[in-house]
Amino acid sequence: MADMKAFDEAIWRVAATIPEGRVIPYGELARLAGYPGYARQVSKALAKAPKNLDLPWHRVIAKPGRIAFAIGEPAFERQKGLLQSEGVAVLKGRIDLQQFGWSGVSDASPLPAEEFFR
DNA sequence: AAACTGACTGATC
DNA sequence: AGATCAGCCAGTT
Known part of the structure; x- marks a missing residue:
């Protein structure tokens, strides 16, 4: 990869579209x-x-449904709080996949859907 | 310039 | 399920 400037902006652009209550x-x-x-x-x-x-x-x-920061770290708590505040359950550093309906992966699932919930 | 680092992943045991 | 290992790839030493 040559220019990370373009990379960063591409990432920011897509990240901005992640719907509330979902993860990727x-x-x-x-x-x-x-x-x-x-x-x-x-x-x-x-x-x-x-x-x-x-x-x-x-x-x-992080995959599969895990907060990347180490449990207990300030950043971890911050992220966990933000997720929970918008309805995403977090148990032991893991996103509670149950809440999206393990079987009904189709529409109630987080953004990456199929791949994420394999 | 080689080695090390990390908000990562996938395979293996 | 949890731990380990090896690829990954740009930034930093």
């Missing part, structure tokens, strides 16, 4: 933005995102 894995976000294999760089793009963009960074999680 880093790798999936990267793929949707056109950069498959760039999961690790997504975290960096989010970290450096301009504050005025007000991106829903908390809706971006």
